[in-house]
Amino acid sequence: MxxxxxxxxxxxxxxxxxxxxxxxxxxxxxxxxxxxxxxxxxxxxxxxxxxxxxxxxxxxxxxxxxxxxxxxxxxxxxxxxxxxxxxxxxxxxxxxxxxxxxxxxxxxxxxRVLATPYTRKIARDHNINIEDVTPSDPSGRVTEEDVYRFIKGEQQPQQEAASTNEPPVSAQQTTPDEIPFRGMRKQIAKKMTKSLFTIPHVTHFDEVNMTNLLKLREELKEAGVSVSVPAFFIKALVIALKDFPIFNAELDEENEKILLKKNYHIGMAVDTKDGLIVPVVHDADKKSIKTIHDDIKRLNEKARDGKLAPADIQNSTFTVSNVGPLGSIGATPIINYPETALIAFHKTKKVPIVNEKDEIVIGHMMTLSMSFDHRVADGATAVAFTNRFASLIEQPNKLMLEMI
CATH class of the missing domain: 2.40.50.100 (RNA polymerase II/Efflux pump adaptor protein, barrel-sandwich hybrid domain)
Incomplete structure (x- = not known):
């Protein structure tokens, strides 16, 4: 047996x-x-x-x-x-x-049917054969909205039920006014609660001048090289983490030790229809900015398609959350337990700034927020860390020199 x-x-x-x-x-x-x-x-x-x-x-x-x-x-x-x-x-x-x-x-x-696990679960919870649901997406993917429309009877099944005169499930006219607190949503809640009630969080805010980096990115684009801004962020973070290893660490309370990690595996918080998930760019210190860009693109696509493998989400040592494209201007992020810190990048805005010649010019300024474990590190160290990161982003030529 x-x-x-x-x-x-x-x-x-x-x-x-x-x-x-x-x-x-x-x-x-x-x-x-x-x-x-x-x-x-x-x-x-x-x-x-x-x-x-x-x-x-x-x-x-x-x-x-x-x-x-x-x-x-x-x-x-x-x-x-x-x-x-x-x-x-x-x-x-x-x-x-x-x-x-x-x-x-x-x-x-x-x-046979393209759908995320969460969408399949909604269909199962309502006793619906997902193959009967007509997809609205041109790619043929069935979304949770498609399933809810089927539940309300707003669309006909793709196939008639074989050899039966019974009405389709959609005739039940069930209203989806409740969301089951199960699955990934429940697991995320457990992990966030454990993190918040275990780690004394402190959040430090700072600003980064993105003007020179955005200019460099445009020059690379004109030369036929496309590299995302988060790829530069991750490379700069790795350099800063090497200078401040306390943030690439894990607290072992039981043995009264702070474990400084020798690998630099950067987790990236990705918002999907199934919930928040953190795929990992492994060994980011050993990869070029272009390779990091390719990894980010591949992992984001797998996350949104529900195709991440266990190896894609394991062993992160530090996590980033790039919420700027969503319009965020600030937040106090919760640390990805048991890591020591998490940094969030917020919206970049055009604002008047004073340059080194005391001239008022238009610059691109981004806010970042960094939550860290106050048992492991102090505020002054966090400020020094983000200052180091900002200097590399604000002077991308300096970032290139650090990689040699």
């Missing part, structure tokens, strides 16, 4: 919520076939089958949050007497033929 247990599929994961079983008792499964969707504090993941056999029993109900190591279901392994008894002799030849196509057929059915 094979036990399928919830195992650690993320960095330091301790629990997960069972969202949806992809099999039922009596189903034949193959090795590595996805069995169940699990919501961790960072992503939705599928647990694969450890071997081939027949699903005997599902132990944990959907919607239940369980600890790592909990048995979720049992599979009678192929070759066991019980599994052999399940298959009648006349069916054995058919079984062999089906097994060759089973995994392929399963995956094709599961991935």
């Amino acid at each position: 094979l036990e399928v247990k919830l195992h650690d599929i993320g960095e330091g994961m301790t629990e997960g919520e069972i969202l949806h079983y992809l099999v039922k008792p009596g189903d034949r499964v193959t090795a590595d076939q996805p069995l169940v969707e699990v919501q961790t504090d960072k992503m939705v993941a599928e647990l694969p089958s450890p071997g081939a056999g027949i699903v005997k029993e599902i132990v944990i109900d959907t919607g239940t949050t369980v600890q790592v190591g909990t048995t979720l279901l049992y599979i009678e392994g192929e070759g066991s007497p019980a599994a052999a008894a399940e298959a009648k002799p006349a069916e054995k030849a058919e079984m062999q033929a089906e097994k060759k196509q089973e995994k392929k057929t399963f995956i094709a059915s599961f991935n």
Whole structure:
């Protein structure tokens, strides 16, 4: 008998919520076939089958949050007497033929409709076959708005229900006036609460003159090289973190130590339809600005498409939040526990400034806010850190020299 247990599929994961079983008792499964969707504090993941056999029993109900190591279901392994008894002799030849196509057929059915895990969950919660929902997006992706329109009966299903005269589910006219506090939203809440009530937060605000960096970026663009502003930010942060390693650290209270990390893995807070998620640019100190730009673009796309792998969200040592494009002018961000600090970049505005010649000119000024753990670092150190970062951004030629 094979036990399928919830195992650690993320960095330091301790629990997960069972969202949806992809099999039922009596189903034949193959090795590595996805069995169940699990919501961790960072992503939705599928647990694969450890071997081939027949699903005997599902132990944990959907919607239940369980600890790592909990048995979720049992599979009678192929070759066991019980599994052999399940298959009648006349069916054995058919079984062999089906097994060759089973995994392929399963995956094709599961991935046929483009939709995020959260959108799929809304459909499941309302007993809707997501394949019946008509997508409004030109790409063919079904959105949560599409599902809600279907629930209200504002659109017809793509296919009529086969061999039945029953009305479609949309006839229920259910009004989505409640949002279940589960899944990623609940996991984010737990992590934010732990961070805020464990770490004594202090937030330091500063301004950065972006004029020269934006000018350099335009010159690169005219030369055919496109590099995003956050790529410059991350490179400058790595240099500043090397000068102030206390912010690339983690407090180990139990052993009364501050662990200074030797790797520079920069997390990037990304707002998705499923909630806030933090993909990671690993080893940013070893990468060029252009490579960092490519990593940011790739990870953002994967985050918004719900395709991040566990490795994409692990081991961050410092986190950034680029909320300026959304119009933010300031905030007091919550630290990504157990890190020591998080920096947020806010809106860049054109304002009158006085240059080094005492002339009043138009400059591009950006506000930043940095929250840090006051048990680990002090305000003066935080000011020195952001001053170092600002000097590299304000004088991008100096940033280039630091990279040599």
